[in-house]
Amino acid sequence: MFTIANGIILKGRDLVPRKENIVVDDGKIIEIGKDSREGKIIDVDGAVVCPSFINGHVHIGDSIIKDEGYALSLSEMVKPPNGVKHVALANASDDDLIEAMKNSMWDMVNSGTTHFIDYREGGVKGVELLRKASRDIPINPIILGRDDSFYGDDPDLSKVKIAIRKLLKIADGIAPSGFGEITMDVAEIISEKCEKASKISSIHVAESESNQIESLNKYGLSEIEKGVKSNFSQLVHLTNPKGNDLNAVSTGKPNVVVCPRANATLNVGVAPLNEMIKLGLKPLLGTDNVMLNSPNMLRELEFSLKIMSVCHNDYINPVELLKMSTTNVCGFKINDVIQKSMIMEDNFAEFIVFNSFSKNPYLNIINRAETKNILYIINKIFNV
Incomplete structure (x- = not known):
């Protein structure tokens, strides 16, 4: 079990930005919230967390x-x-x-x-x-x-x-x-x-x-x-x-x-x-x-x-x-x-954590990010 903490999460189908934590256990997202913290804490302060x-x-x-x-x-x-x-x-x-x-x-x-x-x-x-x-x-x-x-x-x-x-x-x-x-x-x-x-x-x-x-x-x-x-x-x-x-x-x-x-x-x-x-x-x-x-x-x-x-x-x-x-x-x-490839509770943990360069989280990924700027790639096969 681990927690991705303090990131800007692009959440749900509409990629709504939220400053929340993601708790992952056995390849699935079990909780998302500001106070959610269990297992190993991976602090990604200010980073952008996007579905894979x-x-x-x-x-x-x-x-x-x-x-x-x-x-x-x-x-x-x-x-x-x-x-x-x-x-x-x-x-x-x-x-x-x-x-x-x-x-x-x-x-x-x-x-x-x-x-x-x-x-x-x-x-x-x-x-x-x-x-x-x-x-x-x-x-x-x-x-x-x-x-x-x-x-x-x-x-x-x-x-x-x-x-x-x-x-x-x-x-x-x-x-x-x-x-x-x-x-x-x-x-x-x-x-x-x-x-x-x-x-x-x-x-x-x-x-x-x-x-x-x-x-x-x-x-x-x-x-x-x-x-x-x-x-x-x-x-x-x-x-x-x-x-x-x-x-x-x-x-x-x-x-x-x-x-x-x-x-x-x-x-x-x-x-x-x-x-x-x-x-x-x-x-x-x-x-x-x-x-x-x-x-x-x-x-x-x-x-x-x-x-x-x-x-x-x-x-x-x-x-x-x-x-x-x-x-x-x-x-x-x-x-x-x-069908489950989005950041929501009970879905597979499949997301990317990007360094932050911009106040716009979408253009941060589209217009700024390169492969070298990826901090973590999480999917149901990979364990942090």
Whole structure:
């Protein structure tokens, strides 16, 4: 048992700042209050205590080819099966892939991330490799699998169903690349099977303007409309919404994940976060391909804070931005471990203690903090 004392706690789902103490026992928060003090006392006077980060979208397999293919187009980099990424994954040994993924997970742990949602290539084997790589690391991967049988203009739907059934036995959901690679039949089968299994169905949508235009010309529907119509529970990117796209998302209520640094690196735009917030959406923030970016959420937060005012001529509320890497996940339709990722009594003890540089606790983290400024990272696996 221990007490984190005299810190500024960003408490509950709304990250309300309170000068209180946190008592932790056996990996859970058992009491929060000004006078709460039991066990070992860890005085963090004036420090900011924030829920640990969730990285909402990662391709951790890309860790084997960091910074390769820089300045290539989106399709050249990541479109299956011939993108730079997919060729590299096909040629990588299991040992090299596992070692690279381990290194990236430690990068996340050391910068305050305790959960990440991964788009895992390689079918059942790909999921198993990530499970193996994460076995001795204090982090929780939420693994979304995919299979090559999903792709093409005329896929064998019986093989698609078999692949989905096998994946859902060991994965937390299914995540094909995008609507440019799968048919609506495959999309609807994926979302239906995942819903029945109470697991995540996720897909990239509207990452580039060209993808949106192609979809509209070919189907009369934007990629975002197709994602909503297919009942995917999670849509990633939404960088280039058209017309009524965001209203359709707010009505259909799929979860939303945005990746500003990756979108900027690939020169495809920046998601309109303020517009999403005004519509009641609660996006998650993700770092996306490790080949493009470090999986460090502090870097993602600072970039997102500043790029919004440049690209959309409107400052983003730092409280809402910090929620995108922490408590917004509590509304997501995913497992109970994630649902409890906020600082409240009876929840898992999963939080970060930052040195204080600023009177604004949110900008203290987003605009000032670096990994070296983290005093403690507490999660249910780590003991002080």
